Amino acid sequence: MNYDVIIVGGGGMGSSAAVHLAQSPNGARVAVIERDPTYIDAQTWRANTGGIRRTHSLPENIALSQYSIEYYRDFAAHTEVDGIGTDAEFVPGGYVMTASPAGIANLAVNFELQTTMGVDVRWLEPSQAASQFPMLRQDHIGAAVHSPADGWANPQRVLEGLRRKAVALGVDYLVDEAMVFERAGRRISSVTLASGRTLRAPTIVLAAGPWSGLVAKKAGVTIPVGPLLRHDFDFEVDAPSAPQPFIRDWARIAFRPEGRGYRGGAQTTATSRSFDFAADPNFFETMMRPALTDSLHGFEGVRQVGAVTGLFDFNALDQNAIIGPCSGTLDNLYLLTGFSGHGFMHAPGAGRAIAELIIHGEFRTIDLTRLGWQRVVDGKPYLDRKAG
Ligand SMILES: Cc1cc2nc3c(=O)[nH]c(=O)nc-3n(C[C@H](O)[C@H](O)[C@H](O)COP(=O)(O)OP(=O)(O)OC[C@H]3O[C@@H](n4cnc5c(N)ncnc54)[C@H](O)[C@@H]3O)c2cc1C
Structure with missing residues (x-):
């Protein structure tokens, strides 16, 4: 054919x-x-x-x-067939990218580029970031950038x-x-x-x-290009999550609100490079919990309530x-x-x-x-x- x-x-x-x-x-x-x-x-x-x-x-x-x-x-218009389109369920919840104190210069160059390209980005000093998003730890970040129109689907x-x-x-x-x-x-x-x-x-x-x-x-x-195992978790603390942006912390935790809790993972290249989807049973305790508690307020009692693994198409x-x-x-x-x-x-x-x-x-x-x-x-x- x-x-x-x-x-x-x-x-x-x-x-x-x-x-x-x-x-x-x-x-x-x-x-x-x-x-x-x-x-x-x-x-x-x-x-x-x-x-x-x-x-x-x-x-x-x-x-x-x-x-x-x-x-x-x-998306519904782009995918319309016979008068019916699909909803991508886009949530314009925003994103917050944080920088380490050593990463401020790079964050600033990226911020300038994003601004030049017309992205709605707002620079936040640590105290501003912590007051706007109270789970951010002022002593952990050098600066942050908030992009309120980004989100997830x-x-x-x-x-x-x-x-x-x-x-x-x-x-x-x-x-x-x-x-x-x-x-x-x-x-x-x-x-x-x-x-x-x-x-x-x-x-x-x-x-x-x-x-x-x-x-x-x-x-x-x-x-x-080959596989890189990625773990994503659903996790909760006692207090329900409030509406908040997708937080991508410089120390590699990346997550957003989902239901009464949160969904996300820890960015790392130190995982399996095989086609095996089996989760590392220790990943939440060894990677997620410390990343959450070291970088953010309010996650001391965090518990895992769900998990998914998947393979990135990782370009080495x-x-x-x-x-x-x-x-x-x-x-x-x-x-x-x-x-x-x-x-x-x-x-x-x-x-x-x-x-x-x-x-x-x-x-x-x-x-x-x-x-x-x-x-x-x-x-x-x-x-x-x-x-x-
Ligand atoms: C847990 C996880 C979280 C992620 N989070 C995000 C995120 O928040 N934001 C983001 O932008 N991206 C995210 N990604 C990455 C994103 O999902 C992928 O980059 C994206 O979906 C592109 O997928 P793809 O179509 O290239 O690959 P896939 O969706 O993997 O599709 C490839 C397809 O190829 C088929 N295939 C393979 N070999 C053959 C063959 N020989 N013949 C026929 N078919 C074949 C497979 O069956 C498969 O269906 C995440 C990925 C994972 C795993």
């Missing part, structure tokens, strides 16, 4: 790319190969914090989040909505697994599926999340996405992976960007050239400026 574009992986990223491709004026014929339509292991299904923030340090990541926030706000609803819209636009979702990539020089000539079916298209998009490195290897390309080079063709290596393989924990907030913009590249041969809205394949070839990381 021949298509214009074959997308390997039908999670949030692959489905966003499919929608944006199918919405192009000439309506590309798109096949999405997704081996598990329950999505039980997909990151998009497990990313239950659903955080969306514009408080990044790279202009590309800020711009991607800008687009996502607009897109998720109007529901990744499962988003995936459902994108997929439903893509199908309505004529995209074929094939329940199958991409197994063999036949090559002709620097191009993939066909993709053979576990069912034995063979598909052909001039362009292949790799959006297989944490499995992207494995799939790329099948096509003969090494990419620095620089923890940023790789978007675009593997030019010079495998010219018609387009990467859409390596988001390293930011793929929910970047899916709408990244899907649009890959569609632009495929349809027009260039980025039309956000220039993501610096997130391309060339930096992988050159071994030159494009790093975030951290305020930790």
Whole structure:
């Protein structure tokens, strides 16, 4: 069967790319190969914090989040089929990013960039931060930035909505697994599926999340993307949570209110790099509890009430996405992976960007050239400026 574009992986990223491709004026014929339509292991299904923030340090990541926030706000319109759209359940609860005393200079540079790019961000000295958000410990932070219009949404609803819209636009979702990539020089000539079916298209998009490195290897390309185990918890204290922003503390705790308690995790790269979803039974006690009690007020009696694990599509080079063709290596393989924990907030913009590249041969809205394949070839990381 021949298509214009074959997308390997039908999670949030692959489905966003499919929608944006199918919405192009000439309506590309798109096949999405997704081996598990329950999505039980997909990151998009497990990313239950659903955080969306514009408080990044790279202009590309800020711009991607800008687009996502607009897109998720109007998600029902974007995903409308037969008069019914999907609600992304976007909550504009805001974000607070804190910096350590040593990280103030970096936070300030990031703040300037965000301001220049039109993000509503407010600088808070430690005393201001602590009085506005009493759980923040004044003696623990050097400064903070509040972005009141950022927030969170529901990744499962988003995936459902994108997929439903893509199908309505004529995209074929094939329940199958991409197994063999036949090559002709620097191009993939066909993709053979576990069912034995063979598909052909001039362009292949790799959006297989944490499995992207494995799939790329099948096509003969090494990419620095693999799984990184992430734990997210639901947790409570005796007092119910009040409405408050998503707090991302420099010492790596990141959480938001959920129900009567909270939901979130501790950012660390010291977890398993395998495809095993088994939770570390000690993680809450050894990582979460100390991170919460050391960094914040009011968590002395914190208790875990739920947990989920999931695998990030972790880019070991620089923890940023790789978007675009593997030019010079495998010219018609387009990467859409390596988001390293930011793929929910970047899916709408990244899907649009890959569609632009495929349809027009260039980025039309956000220039993501610096997130391309060339930096992988050159071994030159494009790093975030951290305020930790
Ligand atoms: C616990 C957790 C919390 C997170 N929190 C946030 C957050 O707050 N904010 C944020 O922006 N991001 C967050 N993320 C990251 C975000 O979920 C992902 O970056 C995003 O969902 C992008 O997903 P994806 O479509 O690339 O990958 P996935 O959703 O994993 O989809 C990849 C798909 O590829 C399929 N596949 C793999 N190999 C093959 C093959 N050979 N053939 C066919 N199909 C294949 C898989 O079945 C899977 O469905 C979180 C992730 C986790 C795990």
